[in-house]
Amino acid sequence: MQVKETQNEGLARGYQITLTGDELASKVDGKLKEAQPEVEMKGFRKGKVPMALLKKQFGQRLMGEAMQESIDGALSEHLQTSGDRPATQPKIEMENGENWKEGDDVVVNVQYEALPEIPELDLSKIKLERLKVKAGDEQITEALTNLAKNAQNFDDRKKGSKAKDGDQIVIDFKGMVDGEAFEGGAAEDYPLVLGSGSFIPGFEEQLVGVKAGDEVKVEVKFPEEYGAPHLAGKDAIFETTVKAVKAPKEAEIDDELAKKFGADDLDGLKAQISERLEAEYAGASRAVMKRALLDQLDGLVSFDLPQSLVDAEAGQIAHQLWHEENPDVQDHNHDSIEATDEHKKLAERRVRLGLLLADIGQKAEVSVSDQEMTQAVMTAARQYPGQERAFFEFVQQNQQAQQQLRAPIFEDKVVDHIAEGAKVEDKEVSKEDLEKAVEALDEL
Incomplete structure (x- = not known):
C-alpha cells in the first residue's frame, strides 16, 4: 500500500492511497481461509468446500470488505502518525472506480481539512467583572403583589x-x-x-x-x-x-398567602422570594460575564479556521434567521438561502470560540457526567408533553441529538473553569443596571 501527499496548504490536506491488486487478492484469500472451516455447502462436508468455489461464491463481497478495511486502516494509520484531526468527515473517492476490475490496483483520493493548532492562553491574565444585585424591599414587594394577584x-x-x-x-x-x-x-x-x-x-x-x-x-x-x-x-x-x-x-399579603405557596409564614415567603430573585439576578449576571469573557477570548487568539466548518455554520445562521423572519414557514420547502458577509463573520467568531473552548476543556479534562446529561434530556423532554418516552428513545438512538444537548453543558463548564482561573471583580449594581446590561447583549 502506498500513501502519497497531494495537498498540504493551510488546513487543506489531500492524499492518494494505492492498494495493489496483489494486496487485495491476498487479503481476500486470507478472509476465505479464515472462514473456510465454518462454511457448509451442499455436496461438501463442513470445512471442506474448495477455495475456488468459496471465491466464486463470496469473493466479490469480500473484495469490497477488503477494500474498505484497507482504506480505513490506511487513513487511520495516517491520522495517528500525522496527528491530524479532520474537521469534518474526510471525502473519499475511488479514482478508477468505473473502470476497475479484479486484479487492478485501487487508487483512492482522500481530502479533508485538519483542525488547527490552538495557541496556549494564560487564563490568569483574563479580567472579568461580575455584576451583583441584591433583592431589595421594592422587588420583594412587587413579587408579593404579583403572587397575591395570582392567588386572587x-x-x-x-x-x-x-x-x-x-x-x-x-x-x-x-x-x-x-x-x-x-x-x-x-x-x-x-x-x-x-x-x-x-x-x-x-x-x-x-x-x-x-x-x-x-x-x-x-x-x-x-x-x-x-x-x-x-x-x-x-x-x-x-x-x-x-x-x-x-x-x-386580590388575596391579602399575609401568613395565609404564604402558606398557599408552601411557606410557614410571610417572613418565610419573603425569604424564598429573595432567594429566587437573587438566583435570577445571578443567572443574568452570569450571561453578561460570559459574553465579556467570550469577547476577550475572541480578541486574544488568532488561528486558521476550517472553511468547511465556517460555511456550515454560516449556512445554519442564515437559515435560522430566515425562519425567524418567516415564522409562517414551518418546513424546509423553500428556496436556498445564501449566507451574507455578516453571517460569515458571525460564523467565524462562533467557530473560533467553539474550537478554543473545546481545546481548553479537553486540556482541563472537563467532561459532562451521565447525571448532567440525564437532567438535560429530562428538561428538554418537558417541551413535548405526552411524548416524553418517545423523546427519550429518540435521544438514545441519535448521536447528533445527544451532542446538541451535551454541547451547551460542556461550554458552560469550560466557561466556569476559565472564570475560576481569571481575575474576577464583583461590582454591586442596581436591578435596572443589570437589565440594561442584559438588553445590550447581541444575539450570538
Whole structure:
C-alpha cells in the first residue's frame, strides 16, 4: 500500500492511497481461509468446500470488505502518525472506480481539512467583572403583589351586575357542530375568567356583559390549526347558561398567602422570594460575564479556521434567521438561502470560540457526567408533553441529538473553569443596571 501527499496548504490536506491488486487478492484469500472451516455447502462436508468455489461464491463481497478495511486502516494509520484531526468527515473517492476490475490496483483520493493548532492562553491574565444585585424591599414587594394577584379569589357581584373583563363567570355549556354535540364540548359549573384566553378565540368576548341567569348562544369558529382535526376550522355553537358573576379580589399579603405557596409564614415567603430573585439576578449576571469573557477570548487568539466548518455554520445562521423572519414557514420547502458577509463573520467568531473552548476543556479534562446529561434530556423532554418516552428513545438512538444537548453543558463548564482561573471583580449594581446590561447583549 502506498500513501502519497497531494495537498498540504493551510488546513487543506489531500492524499492518494494505492492498494495493489496483489494486496487485495491476498487479503481476500486470507478472509476465505479464515472462514473456510465454518462454511457448509451442499455436496461438501463442513470445512471442506474448495477455495475456488468459496471465491466464486463470496469473493466479490469480500473484495469490497477488503477494500474498505484497507482504506480505513490506511487513513487511520495516517491520522495517528500525522496527528491530524479532520474537521469534518474526510471525502473519499475511488479514482478508477468505473473502470476497475479484479486484479487492478485501487487508487483512492482522500481530502479533508485538519483542525488547527490552538495557541496556549494564560487564563490568569483574563479580567472579568461580575455584576451583583441584591433583592431589595421594592422587588420583594412587587413579587408579593404579583403572587397575591395570582392567588386572587372571586366574590359574587351584586345581583343583576354585568360581567366585566377580568371577572369570573360560572357557566354550564354544551357545544354543537353541524347540529350535533361533540366529545369534550360540554361542562357544568365551569369557572371561566373573562380575558384569560382559556377558550377558543371569540368565546370569552361574547360573554362580556352577561348577567347571572342569562342564556346565551355563543357562535365561534375553531382555528384551522386546532388540536382535534375533526373540529379544526368548523363553526360551532355553544349553548351557555350563566350561573354566577364574580368580581376578582386580590388575596391579602399575609401568613395565609404564604402558606398557599408552601411557606410557614410571610417572613418565610419573603425569604424564598429573595432567594429566587437573587438566583435570577445571578443567572443574568452570569450571561453578561460570559459574553465579556467570550469577547476577550475572541480578541486574544488568532488561528486558521476550517472553511468547511465556517460555511456550515454560516449556512445554519442564515437559515435560522430566515425562519425567524418567516415564522409562517414551518418546513424546509423553500428556496436556498445564501449566507451574507455578516453571517460569515458571525460564523467565524462562533467557530473560533467553539474550537478554543473545546481545546481548553479537553486540556482541563472537563467532561459532562451521565447525571448532567440525564437532567438535560429530562428538561428538554418537558417541551413535548405526552411524548416524553418517545423523546427519550429518540435521544438514545441519535448521536447528533445527544451532542446538541451535551454541547451547551460542556461550554458552560469550560466557561466556569476559565472564570475560576481569571481575575474576577464583583461590582454591586442596581436591578435596572443589570437589565440594561442584559438588553445590550447581541444575539450570538
